[in-house]
Amino acid sequence: MPSPLRLGQVLRGRLESYTVSKHIQEDVVWLARNLKNETVVVKSVRGHPRIKNERDVLRRFQSRSPYIRPLIDEIQDPAEPTTIVLKYLESDLWDTSVRKSLNRKEIKYVSKRVLDALSVLHEDRYVHTDIKSANIFVNYKKDESEIRSSEVQLGDFGGSYPDDSKWAKSGTAIGAPIWNSPEVIMVTPWNTATDICLIYGGDFHIFRPKDVRHGDETYGLEVLMLQREYFGPFPPKVSVIFNAETLQSIVYLEHLVPPSERRPFRLVAEQEVGKEDKEFILKIMQMDWRDQPTAKELLRDEWFRTE
Structure with a gap:
């Protein structure tokens, strides 16, 4: 073309x-x-x-x-x-974090602004569908400040649709699996809870499969397995929101991840992720989307009021 x-x-x-x-x-x-x-x-x-x-x-x-x-x-x-x-903004958050990892103040600064943008979309039941560091754009401060960004804006709304659209109702996957929520990977209907974002930056991603390339048939399943390892299992109550075929896939997934290979995020050492940061992430990363706080609720979270 x-x-x-x-x-x-x-x-x-x-x-x-x-x-x-x-x-x-x-x-x-x-x-x-x-x-x-x-x-x-x-x-x-x-x-x-x-x-x-x-x-x-x-x-x-x-x-x-x-x-x-x-x-x-x-x-x-x-x-x-x-x-x-x-x-035009100077850079994006992915490039910024590759150059130098974001400190805790920067993570909060960026997170609050992204959540503000999402809360506006979610008020009208619109879903961004592709929240990732490469779609968060920044301008830099001229001085050597603890917070490098003078401006933060969420971009790339080409895949944004209301949760009653045909894309959402049919469970159409939009964006890369590595950034998708469990319900999107399993091709089930999605809504505003799908817009999730992680604290990790740079060229590391907690859900990036080690032995499977992006585009391979099993890539999405590998991402889902990692989500299950860190933030699972799926609670029994998902039986009322997923169909029989999806529930069968969940049972299959449970057998693929034996207890010895599970790495609960709640057990991550505090040297890697501090206690307050870990608690905040655990509130967001739920295998049942109904348990996730809304963007507005997260903006009121104690995490933003402490240093």
């Missing part, structure tokens, strides 16, 4: 014109310069509704939280495909 944009191309939006300056990601994301020579992000793709959906979601929500990366313009010429202009 040919790229919808090219370097040096002039795009005319509702508000002003932009010149495409750099290709960033596949045939979807570019950098461009406006008439003031300021950098902006341009997203465009042919034959897929993702960009149009992101535009519509941002129109609905961006005025309700300063922690949602905003839509700043929409391209009129060329009219097709749908092309949007977004605010």
Whole structure:
């Protein structure tokens, strides 16, 4: 499929014109310069509704939280495909944590802002579906501060849908399995509880399979097994929310993970994860989504009021 944009191309939006300056990601994301020579992000793709959906979601929500990366313009010429202009931020949280692990203050600073953005979506029963460090964008402070980020905004809303959409009701998997909740991996209906995020950063992920590559047929199962090892087992009461086939898969999973191989997260040494941090994560990481606190409840948690 040919790229919808090219370097040096002039795009005319509702508000002003932009010149495409750099290709960033596949045939979807570019950098461009406006008439003031300021950098902006341009997203465009042919034959897929993702960009149009992101535009519509941002129109609905961006005025309700300063922690949602905003839509700043929409391209009129060329009219097709749908092309949007977004605010540019210097980096993302994945790159930031690879350079240097986030300290405890930074983790709380970022978590509070992401939860604020999610609480706005969840009020209208919208699910982001792809919460991960690469979709959390940051600007840096100029000084050497304990908290490096001067600004934090959640982005990439192309896969965001309400929980009564056909995607949610059918259990359509959106995003990579390593970031998915158990109910998504098992292809069951999902809702706002699916938006989960972990404290781990850098190039380490607690649910990354060691011996299976992303894209392999069993990759999702391996991720689910690791979730079960750390935060399981599934409580018996899930029998009322999952169908017989899914319950059979859960029984199968229980036999795949013998007690000797289980590594409960609650037993992680405090040298690795402090007691208060561990308690906060355990509140979130529930195998039954009905037990998870909402984003608003988490924002009121004692974890944010202690150092």
